[in-house]
Amino acid sequence: xxxxxxxxxxxxxxxxxxxxxxxxxxxxxxxxxxxxxxxxxxxxxxxxxxxxxxxxxxxxxxxxxxxxxxxxxxxxxxxxxxxxxxxxxxxxxxxxxxxxxxxxxxxxxxxxxxxxxxxxxxxxxxxxxxxxxxxxxxxxxxxxxxxxxxxxxxxxxxxxxxxxxxxxxxxxxxxxxxxxxxxxxxxxxxxxxxxxxxxxxxxxxxxxxxxxxxxxxxxxxxxxxxxxxxxxxxxxxxxxxxxxxxxxxxxxxxxxxxxxxxxxxxxxxxxxxxxxxxxxxxxxxxxxxxxxxxxxxxxxxxxxxxxxxxxxxxxxxxxxxxxxxxxxxxxxxxxxxxxxxxxxxxxxxxxxxxxxxxxxxxxxxxxxxxxxxxxxxxxxxxxxxxxxxxxxxxxxx
Numbered sequence: 001x002x003x004x005x006x007x008x009x010x011x012x013x014x015x016x017x018x019x020x021x022x023x024x025x026x027x028x029x030x031x032x033x034x035x036x037x038x039x040x041x042x043x044x045x046x047x048x049x050x051x052x053x054x055x056x057x058x059x060x061x062x063x064x065x066x067x068x069x070x071x072x073x074x075x076x077x078x079x080x081x082x083x084x085x086x087x088x089x090x091x092x093x094x095x096x097x098x099x100x101x102x103x104x105x106x107x108x109x110x111x112x113x114x115x116x117x118x119x120x121x122x123x124x125x126x127x128x129x130x131x132x133x134x135x136x137x138x139x140x141x142x143x144x145x146x147x148x149x150x151x152x153x154x155x156x157x158x159x160x161x162x163x164x165x166x167x168x169x170x171x172x173x174x175x176x177x178x179x180x181x182x183x184x185x186x187x188x189x190x191x192x193x194x195x196x197x198x199x200x201x202x203x204x205x206x207x208x209x210x211x212x213x214x215x216x217x218x219x220x221x222x223x224x225x226x227x228x229x230x231x232x233x234x235x236x237x238x239x240x241x242x243x244x245x246x247x248x249x250x251x252x253x254x255x256x257x258x259x260x261x262x263x264x265x266x267x268x269x270x271x272x273x274x275x276x277x278x279x280x281x282x283x284x285x286x287x288x289x290x291x292x293x294x295x296x297x298x299x300x301x302x303x304x305x306x307x308x309x310x311x312x313x314x315x316x317x318x319x320x321x322x323x324x325x326x327x328x329x330x331x332x333x334x335x336x337x338x339x340x341x342x343x344x345x346x347x348x349x350x351x352x353x354x355x356x357x358x359x360x361x362x363x364x365x366x367x368x369x370x371x372x373x374x375x376x377x378x379x380x381x382x383x384x385x386x387x388x389x390x391x392x393x394x395x396x397x
Contacts (some may be wrong), residue, residue, distance in 0.1 A: 001194040004186065008173070008202045015211060033221040034228075036237040039117040050102060053079035061113050069240060069277050070105075081106060090114065160275060160314065160343065174199065174290045177319030193380040196287075203283055226251060270359065277366040278342025282310065284377040291384050326352045336362045338369035 012018065031038070038081065049071040052061075059072050066072075073079050080095040090110055094103055118128050177183045187195065225231055230250035237245040248254045289306060317331075325331035326348050335344035335354070345362045348354040 004198050030221050031216050033225045036233040051079045052081045054083040144282045164260050175293050196381045281373050284373050336365045
């Protein structure tokens with residue numbers, strides 16, 4: 001059994017296509033983490049600060065409050081924004097490549113400078129009162145993430161399709177072994193039971209190893225970027241193209257802003273457990289379907305409807321993602337039905353209200369279903385795999 005597992009993993013993970021995909025992922029991930037460095041040569045204004053040419057008194061007033069996306073320069077020909085004092089007015093020239101946001105920002109700064117300049121003309125005894133009247137005290141507080149944050153479900157969905165793809169790969173592997181007459185050779189060295197559980201173990205071990213590989217690549221480039229500038233340039237790019245509502249200066253500051261609680265992490269782990277049990281049941285059913293296939297051409301027509309049904313389960317979980325459906329409607333009922341519960345129950349306790357009793361009941365039903373399906377699948381696997389082998393031998397004779 002150990003040799004079979006090592007052989008299958010080596011064939012699945014060490015082939016040229018898998019290694020090429022891993023290398024491609026490594027390069028793409030590195031390009032994404034350092035996207036601000038190469039985008040600066042393509043779209044300069046996205047990454048580099050906007051140059052401003054302004055009179056010295058305005059520069060002294062704004063240099064302590066100006067945002068990191070702007071910088072003052074002395075040469076007018078290098079500036080994208082030029083500010084000039086002409087008689088009693090202030091003239092501003094903005095480069096056509098800049099957005100309306102820059103115009104609003106410059107207007108606010110110039111208005112603020114003009115207000116304080118005019119206040120300085122009055123006696124000192126009333127300046128403070130005028131500042132108090134004309135400039136209200138504003139306190140900015142960033143609210144915590146809303147309850148409808150879908151980051152948890154995005155993670156569950158990603159794992160759902162990734163695990164489903166590996167389950168289908170395992171089922172196709174059985175079809176290839178049957179149709180290429182490799183199965184008879186393998187069964188001379190291992191028992192049907194060992195072959196059955198080895199296939200289950202190989203599928204999940206492949207998922208774990210692939211996940212470790214991709215997470216390791218992401219952590220490697222994260223460490224490199226942390227040593228480079230703590231992610232400052234990357235966050236500046238994401239802020240300037242409005243992918244982030246707040247400008248962060250480091251990965252640590254961004255992680256703190258996520259406000260990840262123990263309850264959220266616990267809910268995510270429980271949701272992953274539901275997904276794990278559901279995909280295990282799906283994996284066994286796919287294996288049962290695959291062992292009835294005698295020719296490789298039949299694989300698509302037999303497995304296709306099954307994949308379509310799983311896709312419908314996913315889209316139904318999105319369609320029924322409403323408070324009424326999840327708390328007392330169809331979504332509430334499906335959260336207790338095995339296979340359906342691997343998506344519906346995580347959605348309920350991540351975004352709505354699900355009691356501990358309901359979670360334990362749904363988890364017990366999924367676990368019981370998995371144990372029954374494992375025993376039934378082993379018996380079905382042994383009986384029909386032998387029958388398939390005999391039929392293949394009779395056809396040869």
